[in-house]
Amino acid sequence: ASDGYKRQGPPWMVPYPRNPYFTGRESILATLYQQLWDSQTAAISQTQAISGLGGIGKTQTAVEYAYRYRDDYRYVFWVGADTELELTTSYVAIAQILNLPLKDAENQDDTVQSVRLWLGREADWLLVFDNADRPEILPPFLPPETNGHILVTSRAQDFQDLGIVQPIAMEMLTAEDAIAFLLHRTGRMAPAGADDMRPMQGIEPSPELQAATDLAAELGYLPLALEQAAAYIVTNRVPFAAYLTSYRKQRLKRLEKAKPKLGQYPDSIATTWALNLKEVQKTAPAAAALLNYCAFLHPDAIPFTLFTQGAAELGEPLATALADATDDPLDLYDLLNPLGSYSLVRVEPESQSLSLHRLVQEVIRAELGNEGCQDWVEPLFRAMATLLPEKCKDPEYQDWPTLAQLLNHVQELATHCQQRNIASTVAADVLHSMGTYLLVRGQYSLAEPLLQKVMELRRSLLGDKHEDIADSLDSLGQLEDYQGRYGEAEPLYQDALAMRKRLLGDEHPKVAASLNNLAFLYCSQGRYGEAEPLHQNALAMQRRLLGDEHPDVAASLNNLAMLYYSQGRYGEAEPLHQSALAMWRRLLGEEHPDVALSLNNLAALYRDQGRYGEAEPLYQEALAMWKRLLGEEHPDVAISLNNLAVLYRDQDRYEEAEPYLSEALRLWRQSLGEDHPNVGRVTENLGILYAAQRRTEEARSLYQQALAILEPKLGAEHPWTVKCRESLAKLDEAE
Structure with a gap:
């Protein structure tokens, strides 16, 4: 050869066989090939890195790349890059296979330099640095000129020493x-x-699949x-x-x-991450502590604020390391750096959160042992409490974004609380706050285990005579009430009311709240005579205690108005509805779920009076607002859908009404179950629509279904039951 080197055929130094079961990673392989071979980019792009957690498949992806594109290269070299010694050893092996003059040099640094110079002169080679978890040690081994391609696999995330700003981040398999x-x-x-290998779309999977x-x-x-x-x-x-x-x-x-x-x-x-975890524990104990806490949270989207605002509750060394983090946000990034250097966590600056793999959590918890785990869970409840509404009181609308961000993490803590018999009043307060949030969001199945756990904790810690017990009784009553289980709700409400009166006196906002809840339950059951004095007492008490301008006063005005509306006392109901709407707008702004509720209720009043032109825009505004604020699947959205459909039906606009009723029925069945009174009511409304269209048999079936729900739930004399029975009778008479 003209350069004086003896050729022995193109070297192929990949030490691993091709994995016949290699699956996926097509987009990474394509991106890698495109970036390495893009002749329009600078030479720096001829060096690329695959970064990711240990065990994610970086090495086998590099192996697959080498085999898949081997015909595009004259030489393929594989270099173990764990340590400088391994790098040197690999370079000596390259020198020997290339038969370079300095392959057996006494000073191996000379051999390394000869390989670097050879790489700088030659072209069309692929050089893989595998397991280069310390990229900063690679530069002395890089060629002076890059005429081939360099591929690095590493757990590290920072490759600026190699001139790489954006490595290819390897995620989990799809x-x-x-x-x-x-x-x-x-x-x-x-x-x-x-x-x-993939199941066909639309085919029910077998149990094994x-x-x-x-x-x-x-x-x-x-x-x-x-x-x-x-x-x-x-x-x-x-x-x-x-x-x-x-x-x-x-x-x-x-x-x-x-x-x-x-x-x-x-x-x-178990051993893939062991050395990394031990190294972090040794060199960065505060980072290790943060990682331990993360092992007891949901693995995704752990908010930075849990650590920056809750650091004092998490003890040392985090309390000191993050003492100034609320003022200097880079303190947390500094702390996370050792974890990111091994890809143990993924930092997400856009959402101000971090994530980790659930199996990293498993390994950490296994290392800590059952007894040690409890030491990490209790402080997390205290830190969580710093992010929740003051004293974990019942959440207001403005608290929802924070609670939504913490939901998965509180549920995870609740699981550990159950498994490890952790009992503290702070844990109970955190679970109560999240349970009541889930109530107002209509997620009853998620709220129930949390609220029941709160009651269990509070009774064991506080006894049966404490204000917090009354709060739990009230919340559990709401849970039953919202799901139409009125018989179960009533004693809970009554016990909460009695306990609040004993502990707080007859004049207290929480007593007024209990009166309101009990009155609303009676109203739902058609027990208007029992409901009215409770509503009136609640309104008068709130005005005395809170003043005439308060959201709770607006709620009482709304509730009393709904009672009058249910009795057909429209003249008394209308000014109360208008006052409630105006007050909520003044106090809460134009965009609030309570404003949407008030718009809906006022529209219902207008509809019943035949004032369709006034009702329709209010219904539409309420529906749009609820969808924006609560989401498309919230049970309150079904209220607007049902009511707007009835308005259209009353105006013979049947084609517009039917899809709204069908969607309302779906939503209520999904969120409330098949036997909720609201499901019975919307089923009857759909029957009335079909009857008006002379779809007699469909209407009869729906009336019968509605009666089967309403009569057992509400009783034979409830107005809804009576109306449904009358509708069925009229249908039979018409024949």
Whole structure:
């Protein structure tokens, strides 16, 4: 050769076989190829890095790239980059395979330099630095000129020492790819091609396919975890369902029963991150403490504010490390840096949050042990309380964004609270705040376990004579009330009222609130005579205690107006509705759920009086506002849909009315269940619409369904039941 070197054929130094079960990562491979081969970019782009958590498949993706595009390169070199010694050893091996003159130099630095110079002169080579978790040690090994391509795999996230500002961040497998991998790897589906490994759209999955789907989700779509599970399943020939059942009981202990067999993973899950975690603990104890706390939260979108505002509650070393973090936001970024350097967390500046993999959480909790875990959960409740409304009182509308951000994390803490028998009044307050938030958001199935846990905690800690017990009784009463379980709600409301009177006296805002709740329950049951004095007493008490301008006074005006409306006392109801609407607008602004409620109620009054032109814009405004503020699926949205549909029906606008009624029925069934009185009411309304269209048999069926709901729930004499029975009778008479 003209350069004096002896050729022995193009070197191929990839130490691993191609993984026949490699799945997914197509977009990463395509992006990597495009960026490395883009001739329009600077030479700096000829160096690229794949960054990600240990076990995410960086090495095997690099292996796949090398095999897939081997024909595009004359030389492919693989360099272990864990340490400077390993780098040097790999370069000596390259020198020997290239038969460079200094391949056996006594000073190995000379050999390294000879390889660097060779790389600077030659072209069309691929150089892979694998496991370069300390990118800062690579520059002395880089060629002076880059005429080939350099690919780095690393847990690190900062590659500025290599001139890379934006590495390719490797995420978990997609759900589809993770399932396909499990099926292919275990031989449960023919590997003819990616499309053949995926279940066909629209086909009900078999129990085994569903178990594989659930297992992939439980393992967080992490390739190493999937490989370990698959290795055990293949070795022991067990069904996915059996493995899934065992994993849900034993968690990490079950996963560690098998080591990875394929995919170039040197260690199992338990040991893959062990050295990283120990290094963080040794060099950055505050970062390690933060990571430990994260192990007991939901893995996604952990808000920065939990640590910046709650640092004092989390003890040392975080209290000192983040003492000034509310004033200097970079303090937290400094703290997170050691965790990011191993990809143990993912920082999300846009949402001011961080995330980590659920299996990292599993490993941390296993290291801490059951007794140690309790020490981390209780401070988290205290830190959480610093972000919630003052003293964790019942949340107002302005508190909703904060509560929505914390919902998943409070639910996770509630699970640990249950598992570890953690009992504290702060925990009860946090759970109460979130439970009452879920109530107003119409998420009753999520609210129920939280509110029941609060009652259990408060009774065990406070006894039966405490104001907080009355608050829990009241909240549980609302839970039953909103779901139409009036018989269960009434004694809870009555007990809350009696306890509040004993503890707080007859004149207190919470006593007025209890009167209102009990009165509204009676009104829902058609017990108007019992409801009216309670509503009037509540209104008078609130005016005395809170003044004439207060949101609770507006609520009482609205509730009394609704009572009069239900009795057909429109002249008394209208000024109360108008006063409530005006007050809510003054105090809460134009955009508030209570304003939408008031618009809806005033519109209902106008509709019943035949004032359709005045009712329609109010209904439409209420519907649009509720959708904006509460979301499309909230049960209150169904109120507007039902009412607007009835307005259209009354005007013979049947085609406009029917889809609104159908959607209201769907929403209420979804959120309230099949036997809620509201479901019965909207079913009857749909029957009235069909009757008006002479769809007699459909109407009769709906009336019968409505009666089957209303009569057991409300009784035979409730106005709604009576009206539905009369509608059915008229239909029969017409025949």
